[in-house]
Amino acid sequence: MTVSIWRYSHLLLALASALFLTIASLTGIVLAFEPMQNAVQPYHIAGSEKLSLSETMVALNSSYDEVLSLEIDANDFISASVITKSGESETIYIHPKTAEKLGSPKAQAPIFQFATNLHRSLFLKGLGRFFVGLVSFLLCLIAITGLFLILKRQGGLMKLFSKVQKEYFELRYHVIFGRLFLLPIIIIAATGVYLSAEKFSLLPENTTIHELKNAKTEVDLSIEASELPIFKTIVLKDVKSVNFPFSKAPEDYFEVSLSDREIYVHQYTGEVLSEIQYPFTVLASRWSTLLHTGQGSFLWSVILLLASVSILFFIYTGIVMWRRRTKNTKIDRVDKDECSHIILVGSETGSTFGFAKLLKQALVKSGKSVFLGKLNSYSTYKKAQHLIVLTATYGDGQPTTNARKFEQLFKTVQATKKVQYSVVGFGSLLYPRYCSFAVTVENLLDASPYFEQTIPLYKINNQDERSFLDWAKKWEEKTSVSLKIKFPEKKKKQLKKNSFRVVEKTDLNKDDTFLIRLRPEKNIQFQSGDLAAITPKQDNFERLYSIAKIGDDILLSVKKHKFGICSPFLSDLAIATRMNIRIKKNPDFHFPRQAKSVVLIANGTGIAPFLGMLFENIGKIPVHLFLGLRTKKSLQLYSDMLSNARAKEYVSTVNIAYSKENQKKYVQDLLKDNIKIISETLSEGGAIFICGSLAMQHGVLEVLDDITYTELKKPLSDFEQQQQLKMDCY
Numbered sequence: 001m002t003v004s005i006w007r008y009s010h011l012l013l014a015l016a017s018a019l020f021l022t023i024a025s026l027t028g029i030v031l032a033f034e035p036m037q038n039a040v041q042p043y044h045i046a047g048s049e050k051l052s053l054s055e056t057m058v059a060l061n062s063s064y065d066e067v068l069s070l071e072i073d074a075n076d077f078i079s080a081s082v083i084t085k086s087g088e089s090e091t092i093y094i095h096p097k098t099a100e101k102l103g104s105p106k107a108q109a110p111i112f113q114f115a116t117n118l119h120r121s122l123f124l125k126g127l128g129r130f131f132v133g134l135v136s137f138l139l140c141l142i143a144i145t146g147l148f149l150i151l152k153r154q155g156g157l158m159k160l161f162s163k164v165q166k167e168y169f170e171l172r173y174h175v176i177f178g179r180l181f182l183l184p185i186i187i188i189a190a191t192g193v194y195l196s197a198e199k200f201s202l203l204p205e206n207t208t209i210h211e212l213k214n215a216k217t218e219v220d221l222s223i224e225a226s227e228l229p230i231f232k233t234i235v236l237k238d239v240k241s242v243n244f245p246f247s248k249a250p251e252d253y254f255e256v257s258l259s260d261r262e263i264y265v266h267q268y269t270g271e272v273l274s275e276i277q278y279p280f281t282v283l284a285s286r287w288s289t290l291l292h293t294g295q296g297s298f299l300w301s302v303i304l305l306l307a308s309v310s311i312l313f314f315i316y317t318g319i320v321m322w323r324r325r326t327k328n329t330k331i332d333r334v335d336k337d338e339c340s341h342i343i344l345v346g347s348e349t350g351s352t353f354g355f356a357k358l359l360k361q362a363l364v365k366s367g368k369s370v371f372l373g374k375l376n377s378y379s380t381y382k383k384a385q386h387l388i389v390l391t392a393t394y395g396d397g398q399p400t401t402n403a404r405k406f407e408q409l410f411k412t413v414q415a416t417k418k419v420q421y422s423v424v425g426f427g428s429l430l431y432p433r434y435c436s437f438a439v440t441v442e443n444l445l446d447a448s449p450y451f452e453q454t455i456p457l458y459k460i461n462n463q464d465e466r467s468f469l470d471w472a473k474k475w476e477e478k479t480s481v482s483l484k485i486k487f488p489e490k491k492k493k494q495l496k497k498n499s500f501r502v503v504e505k506t507d508l509n510k511d512d513t514f515l516i517r518l519r520p521e522k523n524i525q526f527q528s529g530d531l532a533a534i535t536p537k538q539d540n541f542e543r544l545y546s547i548a549k550i551g552d553d554i555l556l557s558v559k560k561h562k563f564g565i566c567s568p569f570l571s572d573l574a575i576a577t578r579m580n581i582r583i584k585k586n587p588d589f590h591f592p593r594q595a596k597s598v599v600l601i602a603n604g605t606g607i608a609p610f611l612g613m614l615f616e617n618i619g620k621i622p623v624h625l626f627l628g629l630r631t632k633k634s635l636q637l638y639s640d641m642l643s644n645a646r647a648k649e650y651v652s653t654v655n656i657a658y659s660k661e662n663q664k665k666y667v668q669d670l671l672k673d674n675i676k677i678i679s680e681t682l683s684e685g686g687a688i689f690i691c692g693s694l695a696m697q698h699g700v701l702e703v704l705d706d707i708t709y710t711e712l713k714k715p716l717s718d719f720e721q722q723q724q725l726k727m728d729c730y
């Protein structure tokens with residue numbers, strides 16, 4: 001079955017039951033506290049499970065006038081109905097060894113009574129119980145469809161717990177918590193269904209009845225039951241309840257309920273007069289109650305509590321995801337034949353539509369007429385000049401549901417005029433066939449004489465906004481159409497501002513690049529690879545720079561852009577100037593001191609974090625640096641630090657490619673010359689870090705993919721899933 005069918009089933013089931021599930025979860029949360037509260041009552045005596053029933057009987061007989069019954073609940077609290085020496089009838093918790101009264105069972109607290117009624121029947125008696133049973137069944141189906149969706153997303157059972165693709169918060173944590181709470185939720189739902197089925201007598205009835213043997217009546221009446229061998233061999237752990245004989249008459253007997261069977265025992269001979277093995281339905285019912293209510297287990301009630309909270313979280317995040325998807329996929333009605341710019345989208349969960357809408361807005365702002373549609377609606381476009389395809393890839397390189405017909409349509413719809421095209425692939429490096437449907441579309445368009453490529457296929461990992469802006473810049477340069485794409489401001493976590501002082505700054509080199517060293521005025525915690533968020537005085541926009549930690553200072557490598565704002569601002573700072581910087585932790589980009597080996601790949605100013613990381617390599621693990629620069633002179637800025645690191649054996653090899661020297665070389669070429677280092681690092685679980693421009697990242701990823709396929713017979717995605725690939729590109 002395709003992903004979309006699972007997804008729609010999951011959504012429909014969830015929508016159908018959301019209200020009842022909310023009530024069931026809220027009351028479930030309240031009810032989870034009941035077994036927790038019970039479990040901490042002081043009525044359980046450690047080690048009592050190992051005592052024999054006979055020992056407790058002796059203690060009871062000597063302490064009370066008469067004993068009517070004994071019960072051991074899920075918390076291992078032992079209660080007895082007794083008539084005391086003063087003739088009062090009482091039900092009390094007892095000490096199993098001394099039969100001393102420990103307390104009295106209390107009635108259920110009103111809050112738990114209320115929650116139980118609402119949880120079980122919504123105060124609607126039979127009808128309510130039916131609904132609750134039905135919703136439990138739907139929850140089972142939701143969990144099962146959810147499991148399939150997670151398996152599809154993660155690439156199978158073996159990868160269930162591997163890295164989850166970076167997405168917006170609600171989707172990402174729907175998946176992360178989904179795989180964590182799936183099992184408890186299935187258990188809650190299945191036991192709920194079982195208990196409801198039982199209430200509606202849908203399960204086979206337990207019809208076995210005791211057939212009593214003829215009990216001996218000529219017996220020695222002086223024998224104490226507690227002395228009988230049978231009661232000495234039964235341990236309290238196995239006892240559920242005991243009904244003591246009504247009278248001393250030999251015809252009256254003990255009714256003993258054990259974990260797996262019920263026995264009637266002659267009170268003078270100990271003979272088993274009848275024995276019934278509990279059928280499966282009784283045991284299943286007992287287990288369902290325990291698992292559904294958490295009775296007797298503090299830990300399980302905590303898990304039930306968390307699972308109930310998680311259901312509310314799934315309802316909330318599910319609604320956010322659904323709203324996002326429907327909002328993004330709403331298409332406005334514009335005549336396709338009137339537009340000069342056609343944007344066609346392949347999107348499953350709506351995020352690609354989000355990008356397409358921003359693109360459309362930017363084009364409209366530039367005075368273009370734009371049609372935005374799905375790839376499945378591909379047709380002829382009378383006035384089209386540009387076609388831009390933005391498409392995601394799903395399920396091992398397949399198109400999205402709304403792009404499935406495109407290939408067929410493209411072959412049958414007869415194009416009528418020449419159109420410029422550009423394809424943007426949205427995908428994730430976690431999947432072996434990265435953006436492969438976009439490649440299919442690119443190839444189809446490329447092969448058609450009616451379509452002419454504006455810029456080559458551009459692949460975007462994890463809906464990265466910076467990459468989309470990079471594509472837009474490239475497209476803009478080629479078409480001279482201004483694209484002012486603005487992503488909506490995200491709510492940023494307010495990071496603490498720290499005051500820094502400029503302590504060192506180099507002159508600009510030939511590439512207009514400089515190093516700037518800033519010292520915090522207070523002691524602060526950060527690491528190389530973290531990000532410095534800098535807001536220049538001239539505007540209010542924050543820029544992120546990957547930092548090196550040198551001593552306690554931060555070191556930035558900055559390229560001054562003529563028409564930039566932040567880089568000229570930094571370049572103009574005088575020594576000793578104070579400024580505020582927020583430090584954003586970037587734990588996925590920290591040097592792994594425990595790794596067997598590390599490869600660092602950078603171009604230009606992307607070397608900055610590595611300048612700090614090298615000096616963290618105190619264990620002197622093999623570290624190979626691959627660096628792409630423009631000219632030999634570009635290296636001067638970093639050469640002292642690199643020589644120092646080499647002298648201290650913090651770096652094993654430094655490989656540099658110059659793109660503007662006679663022998664033009666890029667960092668990708670260096671990797672091709674050092675296949676062994678790359679494949680060994682990956683196969684022994686080491687990490688590869690990439691920092692620098694997005695264009696470099698694209699080239700490097702292609703080479704790495706080739707190396708893993710040819711050398712290790714695995715796709716690069718396998719290593720991305722193992723979190724061996726760490727990237728910070730811009």
Ligand SMILES: Cc1cc2nc3c(=O)[nH]c(=O)nc-3n(C[C@H](O)[C@H](O)[C@H](O)COP(=O)(O)O)c2cc1C
Nearest residue numbers: 347348349351352392393395397427428431434435
């Ligand atoms: C179940 C599933 C399968 C996926 N398969 C691939 C794949 O084979 N190749 C790829 O590059 N990306 C794959 N992705 C990633 C998506 O293409 C990527 O997240 C995309 O940005 C989603 O866009 P949308 O929200 O518009 O559907 C997959 C994602 C999911 C959830």
